[in-house]
Amino acid sequence: MNKIIFSGVQPSGSLHIGNYIGALKQWKELQNETEAIFCIVDMHAITVPQDPQVLREKILEVAALYLACGIDPEKSHIFVQSENSDHANLAWILNCITPFGQLERMTQFKEKSQKQKEGTTAGLFDYPVLMASDILLYQTDEVPVGEDQKQHIELTRDLAEKFNKTYGEVFKLPVPRIQKETARIMSLQNPNAKMSKSDQDPAGTLNLLESADQIREKVKRAVTDSGTEIKYSQDKPAISNLLTIYSSVAARAIPQIEQEVEGKGYGDFKEKLAEELIKFLQPLQEKYKEIRENEAYLRKVLDEGRDYSVSKSGGTLKKVKELVGLGR
Numbered sequence: 232m233n234k235i236i237f238s239g240v241q242p243s244g245s246l247h248i249g250n251y252i253g254a255l256k257q258w259k260e261l262q263n264e265t266e267a268i269f270c271i272v273d274m275h276a277i278t279v280p281q282d283p284q285v286l287r288e289k290i291l292e293v294a295a296l297y298l299a300c301g302i303d304p305e306k307s308h309i310f311v312q313s314e315n316s317d318h319a320n321l322a323w324i325l326n327c328i329t330p331f332g333q334l335e336r337m338t339q340f341k342e343k344s345q346k347q348k349e350g351t352t353a354g355l356f357d358y359p360v361l362m363a364s365d366i367l368l369y370q371t372d373e374v375p376v377g378e379d380q381k382q383h384i385e386l387t388r389d390l391a392e393k394f395n396k397t398y399g400e401v402f403k404l405p406v407p408r409i410q411k412e413t414a415r416i417m418s419l420q421n422p423n424a425k426m427s428k429s430d431q432d433p434a435g436t437l438n439l440l441e442s443a444d445q446i447r448e449k450v451k452r453a454v455t456d457s458g459t460e461i462k463y464s465q466d467k468p469a470i471s472n473l474l475t476i477y478s479s480v481a482a483r484a485i486p487q488i489e490q491e492v493e494g495k496g497y498g499d500f501k502e503k504l505a506e507e508l509i510k511f512l513q514p515l516q517e518k519y520k521e522i523r524e525n526e527a528y529l530r531k532v533l534d535e536g537r538d539y540s541v542s543k544s545g546g547t548l549k550k551v552k553e554l555v556g557l558g559r
Contacts, residue, residue: 234372236261236408239270239312239365242289243281244428245438246296248508249416252479257375257410259301267307268369268540269297274312274319274361278354279429294529296439299519310536312365317544321364322357324551325390328397329360333389338382363387366405368544373408378415379425381407398554401547416476419453422468437476440516443509450505455497462489470497477504480511 238258240250261267271293276286290311297309312318334340337359343351366374366387374384384407391402418424418435430436437449456467463471463485478485492500522529552558 233266235266236373237268237371238375239272241276242293243276248437249426255300262306272312295523298522304532308536308539310540314537315540317548322361359383367402370403371405375408417472447505450501461492481507
């Protein structure tokens with residue numbers, strides 16, 4: 232029996248090259264050997280205020296980008312989180328066994344609440360419990376995530392174990408699947424910070440739907456390290472990040488790229504990288520446009536994904552409710 236994998240992306244901001252290299256590229260490969268379930272996590276997105284019209288458009292944009300990046304609805308199941316109420320129902324039940332102190336210790340909550348201060352919501356605090364319910368509903372074996380989400384998977388396992396011991400065996404204990412070499416694509420403006428859809432500096436993020444001119448400009452302005460050598464090295468985080476991106480979009484090993492650009496300056500290297508990115512993104516963008524304009528097809532894919540997700544999660548939630556004594 233195939234392993235079950237589950238993962239998702241928020242429909243806030245714009246998907247960028249880091250999302251592709253760190254997640255979507257891996258998903259595309261995994262769907263050939265697993266039962267793959269990919270969610271558009273719109274309930275997670277509203278932990279910060281969203282314009283409702285923009286959010287609805289972004290949900291369809293993300294779905295179309297999943298497909299354009301190679302997620303095949305014949306092999307995978309794509310659905311919108313809020314269209315399956317089992318996620319919220321299980322989250323509430325898990326809330327009732329989740330220690331408050333454990334959520335307080337979540338690194339992402341501490342970082343984000345420091346920025347949001349008085350605007351910090353209960354939703355942001357509770358985000359990891361909803362994420363746990365997303366994963367546990369589908370008896371997930373592996374969760375492809377970035378290094379920054381590892382702590383949330385550990386919480387998911389803790390809650391699954393606690394529930395199983397307290398009420399009876401229901402949940403599998405999922406493990407994170409982290410692709411070390413490309414798990415963290417960093418900002419083009421700050422090689423010590425992960426490339427992010429919510430980055431305050433738009434020059435740091437290279438979006439999948441950027442024009443050729445925008446790509447050239449952002450790569451040209453990308454920060455570099457001292458010295459002139461183009462080498463993957465711990466003490467050259469900016470160049471190492473650019474080499475990782477180059478290697479992924481050009482499908483060539485980093486040592487091979489280092490040889491190709493040996494003796495060249497940073498300017499030449501960036502020009503080559505920009506052209507590789509444009510060459511890589513152009514067919515993806517054309518496919519996206521074609522899919523996004525065929526809204527009937529896009530909605531059909533999401534409808535089928537929703538129906539599948541409800542059929543899959545319903546059995547888990549039914550068993551959970553019976554064990555905790557909910558319902559008549």
